[in-house]
Amino acid sequence: MAGRVPLSSGANQRRVFIDLTDDHEPTDYSSKQLTQGKLPFVTTIAYRSPTVPQKRNSLDVSDDLSDASSDAPRKFPRRRGQLPHLSDDLSDTSSDAPRKFARRRRQLPHAHPEPSTPTPPPNVKVSQEVSVVIPSPTSRQRRDIALAKRKTDINGMDDEIFPTTKEDEIIAKATYPTARDRIDRRSVLLPFSPPSDHYLTPKLKSLLTELKRTIVADVKRDHLTKLSRTLNKKLRRIAGPPVIADVDCPKLLARLADNFEFVNSYQYRAGVEPVPDESEFNIGCACNGKKNGCDPSVCDCLNKEEDSEDRIVPYQISESNPKLIVATKDFLRRKAIIYECNSRCGCRGTRCWNHVVQKGRTVKLEIFDTGARGFGLRSPDFLHRGQFIDLYLGEVITKAEAEERENLTDGAHTESYLFSLDWNIKDDEDEDRNMKVVDGRKFGSATRFMNHSCNPNCKIVPVSTTNHADEYLYNLAFFANQDIAPGTELTFDYNQGEENTTPARVDPDAVPCLCGEDNCRGQLWPNKRKSQGSKP
Numbered sequence: 252m253a254g255r256v257p258l259s260s261g262a263n264q265r266r267v268f269i270d271l272t273d274d275h276e277p278t279d280y281s282s283k284q285l286t287q288g289k290l291p292f293v294t295t296i297a298y299r300s301p302t303v304p305q306k307r308n309s310l311d312v313s314d315d316l317s318d319a320s321s322d323a324p325r326k327f328p329r330r331r332g333q334l335p336h337l338s339d340d341l342s343d344t345s346s347d348a349p350r351k352f353a354r355r356r357r358q359l360p361h362a363h364p365e366p367s368t369p370t371p372p373p374n375v376k377v378s379q380e381v382s383v384v385i386p387s388p389t390s391r392q393r394r395d396i397a398l399a400k401r402k403t404d405i406n407g408m409d410d411e412i413f414p415t416t417k418e419d420e421i422i423a424k425a426t427y428p429t430a431r432d433r434i435d436r437r438s439v440l441l442p443f444s445p446p447s448d449h450y451l452t453p454k455l456k457s458l459l460t461e462l463k464r465t466i467v468a469d470v471k472r473d474h475l476t477k478l479s480r481t482l483n484k485k486l487r488r489i490a491g492p493p494v495i496a497d498v499d500c501p502k503l504l505a506r507l508a509d510n511f512e513f514v515n516s517y518q519y520r521a522g523v524e525p526v527p528d529e530s531e532f533n534i535g536c537a538c539n540g541k542k543n544g545c546d547p548s549v550c551d552c553l554n555k556e557e558d559s560e561d562r563i564v565p566y567q568i569s570e571s572n573p574k575l576i577v578a579t580k581d582f583l584r585r586k587a588i589i590y591e592c593n594s595r596c597g598c599r600g601t602r603c604w605n606h607v608v609q610k611g612r613t614v615k616l617e618i619f620d621t622g623a624r625g626f627g628l629r630s631p632d633f634l635h636r637g638q639f640i641d642l643y644l645g646e647v648i649t650k651a652e653a654e655e656r657e658n659l660t661d662g663a664h665t666e667s668y669l670f671s672l673d674w675n676i677k678d679d680e681d682e683d684r685n686m687k688v689v690d691g692r693k694f695g696s697a698t699r700f701m702n703h704s705c706n707p708n709c710k711i712v713p714v715s716t717t718n719h720a721d722e723y724l725y726n727l728a729f730f731a732n733q734d735i736a737p738g739t740e741l742t743f744d745y746n747q748g749e750e751n752t753t754p755a756r757v758d759p760d761a762v763p764c765l766c767g768e769d770n771c772r773g774q775l776w777p778n779k780r781k782s783q784g785s786k787p
């Protein structure tokens with residue numbers, strides 16, 4: 252900063268012009284004197300317009316000022332918007348001087364208004380007029396000035412607009428605070444509490460209670476409706492006559508609707524590869540296919556008696572319903588497998604009486620809640636003795652896999668849905684290598700809900716239907732062991748085919764049997780074994 256002084260104009264009155272724009276050489280007023288206010292008197296301060304050329308030599312200024320007191324033409328005509336030295340205006344002693352000054356200020360919107368008209372100290376005799384020109388602030392200085400002004404304003408008038416100094420810091424830095432730790436909004440509990448009883452009239456209280464009851468009932472009903480809808484959708488996927496679930500309890504409904512799928516055929520899992528139906532190993536009988544199908548006395552599909560060439564005939568026309576082919580009374584007492592005729596047989600076609608199981612289920616079924624024994628199965632239809640009911644289906648897995656799955660539920664008395672295909676198993680080695688197991692836990696048919704009884708009304712029979720090629724892979728078919736009235740629970744013996752199933756003493760670790768029959772053995776399986784065999 253430099254000051255430029257003086258230009259005297261007469262004995263009683265001196266005019267001083269101070270230029271702080273760095274454009275001139277310093278003179279006898281030092282910047283210190285200026286900043287310390289040691290000048291005799293300062294009348295005006297104005298910012299220089301940015302349009303003023305950065306460099307002007309001292310001669311120009313003095314000329315300009317000296318011109319002000321005379322009418323001599325200006326050497327340098329002013330540019331548009333250029334700041335005139337205010338001394339020009341002040342030196343103008345004519346009567347319209349204030350008007351001219353006002354005009355100048357309007358032309359200079361950036362001029363700082365306050366310092367331009369300081370009041371002279373009262374005791375100082377005006378002997379000098381001083382003009383000060385200082386450089387226009389840079390944009391950075393302008394921002395600093397604005398900030399400084401704001402800070403003072405925080406306690407004053409602009410408090411509403413700039414309420415905190417933090418805000419100013421943000422503006423100055425042009426940054427925002429870094430994000431705080433993320434909050435999982437789902438875990439934030441809403442600060443909601445029901446209105447206190449204290450404020451409620453008895454009438455309002457009872458209204459609220461009623462409303463709550465209605466809402467709870469509605470929610471429950473909605474939930475039930477959804478569960479039933481899901482379950483019914485699953486049930487509708489079952490082929491054949493309807494299978495329904497007569498279950499109201501939401502908990503039980505959820506158990507039925509979740510984690511279980513109804514299937515219409517075996518689901519083969521790793522390590523189990525069925526022989527294709529088209530395989531050359533899949534053979535049939537050489538019957539001629541007379542009007543009613545195979546001749547039972549010669550059909551090669553039928554098993555022979557152990558001690559003769561006589562065929563074991565599994566089916567006959569029902570005595571109580573001539574339209575129905577049923578398993579014979581004699582066959583149901585036997586331990587035997589059924590080989591039904593298939594597409595490779597000479598009889599060629601379903602007119603043959605030896606097509607029963609492969610035609611599928613013909614009876615309606617109903618899953619219901621038995622209470623202590625969990626779900627059970629019944630039919631709303633009358634079932635004739637020997638009538639085929641349904642297949643036991645599920646995932647077909649290896650013995651090793653079955654053992655792993657069984658171990659997972661070991662210790663807990665959870666339900667077991669494992670069924671061994673052990674009809675043709677010769678010894679332990681054969682069992683380890685070839686035996687398959689059907690697991691109906693996650694995928695299955697309605698028969699996976701059939702409970703055990705020590706006095707059962709159904710029997711499970713191994714049946715080879717359309718494919719005789721794989722002796723280790725066959726169907727598990729349930730037949731009515733007697734005439735069964737509609738709505739009677741369908742049961743079978745989980746230890747069917749086992750010797751000495753009546754224990755001398757009930758194993759305390761075994762799953763207790765709750766069949767309630769007079770001949771109840773007290774336990775479902777001998778200890779540790781949780782799967783059914785399929786030997787009739």
Ligand SMILES: C[S@@+](CC[C@H](N)C(=O)[O-])C[C@H]1O[C@@H](n2cnc3c(N)ncnc32)[C@H](O)[C@@H]1O
Pocket residue numbers: 623624625626627664665666667668699700701702703704762763764765766775
């Ligand atoms: C194949 S499931 C039968 C359906 C089963 N009740 C359910 O709710 O899914 C076999 C399981 O039913 C139960 N169960 C079957 N018969 C039973 C009986 N007579 N006494 C006690 N529990 C029985 C046992 O828990 C057994 O592991």
